[in-house]
Amino acid sequence: MSILRIMKKLNILLIASCFLISCNSTSNTPDPDPTSGDITGSVLLFDEGIANQSPSGMKVTVENLTPEKSAITDNSGKFSIPDVPFGTYALVYEKTGFGVFKKTGIEHTSAATPITDIPSLGQLSTTSVTELSATPSGKTIQTSVTTSPPGNNANRRYVRFFFGDTPDVSSTKYKAFSPIYVVQDAPYTRVFTEAELNQFGITVTGTIHIRAYGESFFSNSYVDPQTQKTIFPNLNPTTVGAVSVSF
Numbered sequence: 001m002s003i004l005r006i007m008k009k010l011n012i013l014l015i016a017s018c019f020l021i022s023c024n025s026t027s028n029t030p031d032p033d034p035t036s037g038d039i040t041g042s043v044l045l046f047d048e049g050i051a052n053q054s055p056s057g058m059k060v061t062v063e064n065l066t067p068e069k070s071a072i073t074d075n076s077g078k079f080s081i082p083d084v085p086f087g088t089y090a091l092v093y094e095k096t097g098f099g100v101f102k103k104t105g106i107e108h109t110s111a112a113t114p115i116t117d118i119p120s121l122g123q124l125s126t127t128s129v130t131e132l133s134a135t136p137s138g139k140t141i142q143t144s145v146t147t148s149p150p151g152n153n154a155n156r157r158y159v160r161f162f163f164g165d166t167p168d169v170s171s172t173k174y175k176a177f178s179p180i181y182v183v184q185d186a187p188y189t190r191v192f193t194e195a196e197l198n199q200f201g202i203t204v205t206g207t208i209h210i211r212a213y214g215e216s217f218f219s220n221s222y223v224d225p226q227t228q229k230t231i232f233p234n235l236n237p238t239t240v241g242a243v244s245v246s247f
Helices: 001-026 194-200
Strands: 036-042 045-046 060-062 070-072 078-086 087-095 101-108 112-114 119-124 128-138 140-148 158-163 181-183 188-192 207-215 243-246
Touching: 036 087, 060 078, 070 078, 078 087, 087 119, 087 158, 101 112, 128 207, 128 243, 140 158, 158 188, 181 188
Parallel strands: 036 112, 045 119
Antiparallel strands: 036 078, 060 070, 060 087, 087 101, 128 140, 140 188, 158 181, 158 207, 207 243
């Protein structure tokens, strides 16, 4: 075989090799202009108090996407939702026995969007309110709440109060709400000072209507971006009617 023919074969092999390398390199090159990516994160789960629960099995869904984009948390509470189109979203967290939680305003604009703020989510409250009274004293309000089961040092229960201008005040129709209070005695008494009520957004004049609900330590609460009202997914709906005080 002549040197010329050998050189031609070598050139052909070299060109073929370059073509294969080029094709392989192109196939491994990330899309320079992606339009979707993964949303990742994790959760911590608790009972209605502060005892840890298994973080696995919680479904996390990107709200209002068709087809649905979702993932299930693993044994470490981690999840990864693949191939989510870029946009601004809410994530919906759901698991049997837990109130539905939403994390809103998530800006998803890159190939990987980690949710670094890890939510601590609690189970639905099993505390019902069976009695509620309220008495004004000067500019303060003394309340008394009886729960079922009753709270004690070994079995803490939790309650939250809602305040309104009308007798139909509720957990969805309210002017203001209190923090969560720990119930360790029966009945549980709570005195609201004028300063506290003012902090809640309540002016101590006229008639104030009050309602109480059993709550969980981790309430799974979030603000609805449409109404700007706080949602309380873990409240126990079994309660008594509102009571009123007048000043």
